[in-house]
Amino acid sequence: MCERNSSSQDDPTPKSRAVEAVHVDCGQAPNVHAGHCRGDPRRRRSARRVTGSGSAGNIRIERQIAPAHPDTVEVLAGLIAELDSATEAGEFYDDVCEALCRLTSMRRAGILLYDPATRAVRFVGSHGIDREIVGEIEGTLDETPLAQRALAEDRVVEASEHLEREVPERYARYAGATTLTCTPVAAGGRWLGIILADRGGGHFAPSDEERQTMLTLGRLAALAASVERATRQDERAHRLAERIGLVREIHDRVMQRLFGLVLVFGSGEALSAEERRACHDELQTVLGDLRSALGRPLGSREPTRADLRSVIERRAERTPELAVDWPAGIEVPERLEELAQSVFVEALRNCEKHARPTRIEVSLASTGDAFELEIANDGTGSAGPGAGLGxxxxxxxxxxxxxxVEFGPLPDGGWRVRMVGAVE
Structure with a gap:
């Protein structure tokens, strides 16, 4: 979080938002003093004055807020109104970026938020940036020192020299960026993302007024992101509860009955015709309960924003141990796209949490009417309680x-997750 100057304890206005002026009245230049006292009426209304007497005359200290852009209140009011309407999140973030460019001298802006599914930040809104570029950019906080400083210090920072050290080198000179500003998107101590903006080339430093405007818009984006994240967490919790309920139902209605049948058939004792009929009826009941449980509709997943190929490619950019074998002509069946992505992401998440692999192999195949995805790694590690629930x-x-979907250890000590599904 940003450091606060000790002098701000009796003045709620942070130094970064104000311009200080000291006026000395020696009684010999009243006109000069009067001019300084009047000043711009927009500045005068926000001034804080401390007056004292001394042999040198009267000393007046003024702390003056830089004048706000005349459209700032109107623009912010419109954005806040959008938060309360049915505006799509993507459209809202686009509007925030457009507002930033309208209220400052920036020409291009983009909001990147952390995505727990891919464990990286991705663009959720932009203005003045080619959509193709937006779709390609993805990174992590570890490889973006510029974002680390903005979030840790809770202020707008910029970088001009050695951009390759401040952002992922693969994006350092993207679209002619020379000076890049970074605004934190954070609320309540939670780092949610950043806003990157520039003037389309050339070196510059934003003014204090621009920094404050950008920081305010960052807070607004953080509010929207917090609401969106809370909504998604509620939806995920609901889906998880549904799936856990399904597991419990299968255990209570199916597994216990199957266990009883196994005990009967495994006893080695001869069964009478009546007992065999009873076992047959019990088995039919078990199969009926299993079909009923598996046929119960579960809450749908949130729509995917990408396909499996792009998810794997982006992950491979920051995971050097990841090797991909995707033969030409292999396509993921549309109905299995979301499931395949979930399996890949969950397999990589478990790999990071429970193993230290030197190689992760992802392979895809299509044999006849079946599509196959396999993720294997050579790492080993002890799984804690609850591991593998996903x-x-x-x-x-x-x-x-x-x-x-099947998973388990490999003979050589590694681990494999495999998914097989019908093409049609």
């Missing part, structure tokens, strides 16, 4: 889509 829930979700 994959277990995916196995149930796969069954509802005529697919199969």
């Amino acid at each position: 994959l277990r829930l995916l196995t149930l979700e796969a069954l509802q889509q005529d697919a199969l």
Whole structure:
């Protein structure tokens, strides 16, 4: 968080937002003093004056707020109104970027928010930036020192020299950027993302007024992101509760009955005709309960914004141990796209949490009427309590889509996650 100067304890106005002026009246230049006292009426209304007497005359200290852009209040009011309407999140973030460029001298701006699914930041809104560029850029906080400083210090920062040291080198000179500003998108101590902006080339430094405007818009974007994240968490919690309920239902209505049948058939004792009929009826009931449970519709996942190929490619950019074998002509069936992405992301997440691999192999294949995705790694590690719950829930979700997800250790000590689904 940003440091506060000790002198601000009796003055709620931070130094970064004000311009200080000291006026000395020796009684010999009243006109000069009067002129300084009047000044711009917009500045005068925000001034704080401390007057004292001494042999040198009267000393007046004024702290004056830089004048706000005349459209700032109107623009902010419009954005706040959008928060309360049915505006799509993407459109709102686009509008925030447009407002930033309208109220400052910036020509291009983009909001990047952290995506827990890919564990990276991605563009959610932009203005003045080619949409193709927006779709290609993705990174992490670790490889972006500029964002680290903006978030840690809670202020607008800029960089002009050695941009390759401040942002991922692959994006350092993207679209002719020379000086780049970074505004934190944070609220309540939570780092949600950043706003990157520039003037389309050339060296510059934003004014204090521009910095304050950008910081205000960053706070507004953080408010929207917090609401959006809370909504998604509620939806995920609801879906998780549904899936856990399904697991419990299968355990109570299916697994216990199957366990009883296994005990009967494994006893080695001869069964009478009546007992065999009873076992047959019980088995039919178990199968009926299983079909009923698996046929129950579960809450749908939120729509995916990308395809499996782009998700894998972006992950490979920052995961050097990731090797991909994607033969030409292999396509992911549209109905399995979201499931395949979920399996890939969950497999990589488990790999990061429970193993230290030197190589992660991702392979895709299509054999006849079946599509296959496999993620294997050579790492080993002990899993803690609750490990693998995400994959277990995916196995149930796969069954509802005529697919199969299996996972487990490999003979050489590694670990494999495999998904197989019908093409049609």
